Amino acid sequence: MKILVVGKGGREHALLTAFSESPTATELYSFPGSDAIAEIATLVDVDGLESLIAWMKGNDIELCVAGEESYLVTGEGLANLCEIEEIPCWGPHFQSAQLEASKEFAKEFMLRHDIPTGAAAGCADIDEARVAINGVYPTVLKFDGLAAGKGVAVCPDEATAEEFLNDVMVERRFGAGRLLVEECLIGPEVSVFAAVVDDKYLIFTPARDYKRALDGDLGPNTGGMGAVASRQLVSKELLAQIDREIVKPTVDGLVKDGLPYRGFIYFGLMITKDGPKIIEYNCRFGDPECQAVMPIVGGDLTQFCFDGAKGELNPELLNFSEGWSVCLVRASAGYPETSRSGDVITGFGDVEGARVYHAGTRKNADGQWETNGGRVLAVVAGGDDRKSAVDAAYKQLEKVTFDGMQSRTDVGVFNF
Structure with a gap:
């Protein structure tokens, strides 16, 4: 089966790996992909969504899988365009993907269908947001649109709320858009x-x-x-x-x-x-x-x-499986405010009994793996119980290193 996965990060690396290990024989492709993904799938070089649809149609792709959310709401939407060309797509239509693309749309959907959630108010500007907060802390502030997982702030006090409001509603860090002020659950x-x-x-x-x-x-x-x-x-x-x-x-x-x-x-x-x-x-x-x-x-x-x-x-x-799986992320220097690229990564060949998924890596001119983004990679290991899975994952994570690396030491240990 000829499959194309849309995306380039650790999630897509994991999905492509799973497809490659399925009993059904596969011929894998990815757009835009990465150097790591290129080791298990053929990268497709096109200049946008419409060109990708034409490429899939011309190359008899039998299944398109949406990894990254942005393509679902780009232009007319990945799934919508696939449907027009009769390419099966594992990913929702543009109008359905608004559940993620718009926090306000999602909140209205939840309330309309009596799905338990926190109270919220949509705001067009910083003044409306201040009125909605009304001095109640902690409060949760959410940029309405897509923000790569960084558009949400849990604000314990007025100072942190004002900092986020200025960042999102004045400086427009994530572009134009509304804001949701939400009850802190x-x-x-x-x-x-x-x-x-x-x-x-x-x-x-x-x-x-x-x-x-x-x-x-x-x-x-x-x-x-x-x-x-x-x-x-x-x-x-x-x-x-x-x-x-x-x-x-x-x-x-x-x-x-x-x-x-x-x-x-x-x-x-x-x-x-x-x-x-x-x-x-x-x-x-x-x-x-x-x-x-x-x-x-x-x-x-x-x-x-x-x-x-x-x-x-x-x-x-x-x-x-009834067991446990523990995923540990290595992030680059400066993350999440910034990210540093070009630090050489070592130790991949020493990892045993665990999986390594690449998120922000690339190969340099010498063929070495180096950092190329904020979250660089993930090491994943399993076990019958949580402790054994945690121990196995951290033992293998220690082997993969680069300058400026950041990781938490309590994943699977700290209880929320």
Whole structure:
């Protein structure tokens, strides 16, 4: 099967690796890809989304998989354009992907379908935001549009809120857009993923993302400094409640609102004293949660996604390990405020019994791997229990080094 995965980061590296290991024979392609992805897939050199669609049509691509969220809402939308050319696409249509592209759209969807979430107010400018905050702290501020996982701030006081408001609403760090002022929910966070095919769905292994840069969940927000995944992460009773109160109403709501959906959906949840509440949707697999989840997904992911893109949900094609998977991120010097490129990475060849997924790497003129972005790579290891998985992941992470590297030392250890 000829498959093209759209994206270039660690999530796409993990997805392509999983496709390459599926029983179904594959011929893999990627756009735009990376030097690491080029070792398992052929990179496609085109100049944009419409050119990519034409290339896929001309090269008989049988399945397009959306990795990065931006392509789902670029132009007319990746999935919409694929549909016109009759290319099966594992990823939602433009109008459905607004669940991620617009925090305000998502909040209105949640409220319309009685899905448990925090109270919020949409704001057009900094003055409206100040009125919405009304001196209540902590508060959560969210840039309405896409911001690569960096458009959210949990503000404990007025000073931090003003700093974020100025950054987003005056300096326009993420471009033009509205802001959501949201109630700050308290409790442990859980990431739940589902494969959605029209009115049917399959819940994957739950995960937990470590967003803050520093140990103890301190420091600035990042795109994710690590993740753990296990079916033991939440009780069967809690997962059933999440399914009943959040996942099913979301899928039913998509159908009721006429929003076509075939692809992965991410539910970012807070387990509050009043039960699970949804913080946000992503219209694709999370990153770095994907890197933690993929190694414990067994069966034929290739055939599963292909069937799903054509309208058939076949859960019997997959199975899930009962153990634990721990993903540890190495980030570059300066991250998340800046990122330094060009530091040589060593130790890949010494890693044993673990996976390495590349996120921000490249090969230099001498053929050495070097840093090329904020989150550089992830080392992922598993075990029957959490401690053994944590120990195995950190043992292998120690082998992969570069100047200025940053990692948390408490992923899988610190409890939210």
